[in-house]
Amino acid sequence: MTKFYLQEDKLYVSVDCIILGFKGNAINVLIIKRKFEPLKGERSLMGGFVRRNENIEDTVSRVVYDYTGIQNVYMEQVGAYGDVGRDIGERVVSIVYYALIDMELFDEKLEKENNAEWVDINNVGQLILDHNRFLDDTLKLMKRRTATRPVGFNLLPEKFTLPQLQLLYEAIYQRPLDKRNFRKKLFDMDILEKLDEKDKQLSRKGAYYYRFNKGKYDRLLEDGDYFSL
Amino acid sequence: MTKFYLQEDKLYVSVDCIILGFKGNAINVLIIKRKFEPLKGERSLMGGFVRRNENIEDTVSRVVYDYTGIQNVYMEQVGAYGDVGRDIGERVVSIVYYALIDMELFDEKLEKENNAEWVDINNVGQLILDHNRFLDDTLKLMKRRTATRPVGFNLLPEKFTLPQLQLLYEAIYQRPLDKRNFRKKLFDMDILEKLDEKDKQLSRKGAYYYRFNKGKYDRLLEDGDYFSL
DNA sequence: TACTGCTTTTGTCTTTCTGACAAAAAAATC
DNA sequence: GATTTTTTTGTCAGAAAGACAAAAGCAGTA
Numbered sequence: 001m002t003k004f005y006l007q008e009d010k011l012y013v014s015v016d017c018i019i020l021g022f023k024g025n026a027i028n029v030l031i032i033k034r035k036f037e038p039l040k041g042e043r044s045l046m047g048g049f050v051r052r053n054e055n056i057e058d059t060v061s062r063v064v065y066d067y068t069g070i071q072n073v074y075m076e077q078v079g080a081y082g083d084v085g086r087d088i089g090e091r092v093v094s095i096v097y098y099a100l101i102d103m104e105l106f107d108e109k110l111e112k113e114n115n116a117e118w119v120d121i122n123n124v125g126q127l128i129l130d131h132n133r134f135l136d137d138t139l140k141l142m143k144r145r146t147a148t149r150p151v152g153f154n155l156l157p158e159k160f161t162l163p164q165l166q167l168l169y170e171a172i173y174q175r176p177l178d179k180r181n182f183r184k185k186l187f188d189m190d191i192l193e194k195l196d197e198k199d200k201q202l203s204r205k206g207a208y209y210y211r212f213n214k215g216k217y218d219r220l221l222e223d224g225d226y227f228s229l
Numbered sequence: 230m231t232k233f234y235l236q237e238d239k240l241y242v243s244v245d246c247i248i249l250g251f252k253g254n255a256i257n258v259l260i261i262k263r264k265f266e267p268l269k270g271e272r273s274l275m276g277g278f279v280r281r282n283e284n285i286e287d288t289v290s291r292v293v294y295d296y297t298g299i300q301n302v303y304m305e306q307v308g309a310y311g312d313v314g315r316d317i318g319e320r321v322v323s324i325v326y327y328a329l330i331d332m333e334l335f336d337e338k339l340e341k342e343n344n345a346e347w348v349d350i351n352n353v354g355q356l357i358l359d360h361n362r363f364l365d366d367t368l369k370l371m372k373r374r375t376a377t378r379p380v381g382f383n384l385l386p387e388k389f390t391l392p393q394l395q396l397l398y399e400a401i402y403q404r405p406l407d408k409r410n411f412r413k414k415l416f417d418m419d420i421l422e423k424l425d426e427k428d429k430q431l432s433r434k435g436a437y438y439y440r441f442n443k444g445k446y447d448r449l450l451e452d453g454d455y456f457s458l
Numbered sequence: 459t460a461c462t463g464c465t466t467t468t469g470t471c472t473t474t475c476t477g478a479c480a481a482a483a484a485a486a487t488c
Numbered sequence: 489g490a491t492t493t494t495t496t497t498g499t500c501a502g503a504a505a506g507a508c509a510a511a512a513g514c515a516g517t518a
Contacts, residue, residue: 005319009281010239013311013322052238052320056311080309080324082242082285090234091281093242093322095309163495180497181477203494204486392466409468410506432465434513 011082012092013050015059016131018078018138019068021103021118022155027171028103028118029135030067031127035115038088042128045135046116047094060097067114069107074154075099076145078138086130098138100154122174146172150191150227153212161199161207162186169229185229191217240311241321242279244288245360247307247367248297250332250347251384256400257332257347258364259296260356264344267317271357274364275345276323289326296343298336303383304328305374307367315359327367329383351403375401379420379456382441390428390436391415398458414458420446 019030034044048063050056057075064073075097082093103118110116119125121139126132146152152168153160166182186192193213198206217227248259263273277292279285286304293302304326311322332347339345348354350368355361375381381397382389395411415421422442427435446456 005241005278005321008241008278011242011279011281012234012237013240013242049234049237050240050311050322052240053313055313056309056322077308079306080285082279082324084282084284092234093279093285093324095311095322161495178477178479179495180479183497185476200485203484205484205493205495206486207495390466407506407508408466409508412468414505429514432513433463433515434465434467436466 012090013056014047014092014094015050015056015063016045016047016094016096016134017060017063017067018045018096018098018135019064019101020098020121020142020155021101021106022168022171023103023118025167025171026120026122027155029121029124030116030118031124032067032117033115034128039128043125044128045131050095056095057097060099064099064101067110067116068101068105069110070101070105073099073101074151076141076151078134078141081130081134088129094134096134096138098142100142100151102155102157104157143172147229148227150212150217152229159195159197159209159211161202161209163202163207164199165210182229189217189220189227191220191227241319242285243276243321243323244279244285244292245274245276245323245325245363246289246292246296247274247325247327247364248293248330249327249350249371249384250330250335251397251400252332252347254396254400255349255351256384258350258353259345259347260353261296261346262344263357268357272354273357274360279324285324286326289328293328293330296339296345297330297334298339299330299334302328302330303380305370305380307363307370310359310363317358323363325363325367327371329371329380331384331386333386372401376458377456379441379446381458388424388426388438388440390431390438392431392436393428394439411458418446418449418456420449420456 021028021030030046031043032046034040034042046063046067048059050059060075061071061073064075065071078096078098080093080095084091086092086094121135124132124135127135146169152172155168156164162183165186166177166179169182170177191213192210195209195211197209199209200206220227250257250259259275260272261275263269263271275292275296277288279288289304290300290302293304294300307325307327309322309324313320315321315323350364353361353364356364375398381401384397385393391412394415395406395408398411399406420442421439424438424440426438428438429435449456
């Protein structure tokens, strides 16, 4: 082991995870009441320290798994936040990620076990430290991403209906969308596969299930085309 | 000083800076040949360790100042890179920023002093470690940003001509733009002030100088409008 | 002083994309 | 079989983007 940097400072490095899911008509975020000091009992995002021999994304996966029971989630880095006074007492550089999960896969046992709850992203109250800022920055980023890349699908089950997909995008954009225009754009991209099965939970007529076709999307990307809903 | 986190690991945290300037018809990036081990003599971005009592952005400002002599530059975080094996020997989490500077303000003495040189972003050779990846990610981000926010102006002097501005955007987009359409969009946004002075360096006729008007741009933003060139 | 050469400056038209808009079809329930 | 609810589908108008060429200003030179 080399010793080039011996005279430099070392800092705590943590990750904070914004775990997002789609439920009903709203995007929800998982928050917890902290079970340990400092700030025990306060509302907080899920975090964890990056260990010496652990890649940052592995820390995120570990935290997401601990709180949801889900593996291999879609995640994206929001940024690193490291102002000297941002944590209490000790200097901690926090690297923020958001993860998009299919809430059908969420392990509900963990909800009580972890003092966790899902809250509508428009009604998150006050969180500890600079976690509200993390969330605000995340939502801006996530909205930009879902508008330009097909990552929104990670919030839905593998099979979903068009009304479901539209509700999702209405929740993301926070405005109603026109059904015909929405479908027009969607079909023009040709990235969905229509299945022969209908969902009859939510309506008499039933809506056909669709599936996202990653292969077609990747080809679209190669041709220099873009995703836009 | 509290001691909550005593059992956790601490890591080295550094910043790496991608300093970009506009010269001739191309965006240039400042690179150096390292003066110290490890990897002495290899081509590299400029970096520095984050000190215990220093905000991350202050580290960036320090590094940028050391290599350019310029203060108060426009900067944006690209992201944190912290894979276990990314640096040599020791675990170092690097937080990458890019900075946009007006090359007229660059202190040329520092060029030799630091073993530095400006190279066209399309002809950067191989850099140490994962610095090529840093650069690639940065350029993608920078292009997105300059296309949607008026940050490109940071690469020009305070007074600039329209042909200059167009050359800048052609360098960013890497394709020729139509003069009339470019100006149409620009004037529609109404964020430039025409000055009474001409630049006669580059042409007999001379081109009028313009100045960016931040006040008008901010008002544009408030109205929910967007920048787009 | 008029002519040449180079660069800046300016407007119209066509095409494309976006956004508004309403009626019919399918299936369950009564 | 009538009613109710939700899904499914196409056209038209306005806005935005992109293609395109001629004239004007200035310096230098004949």
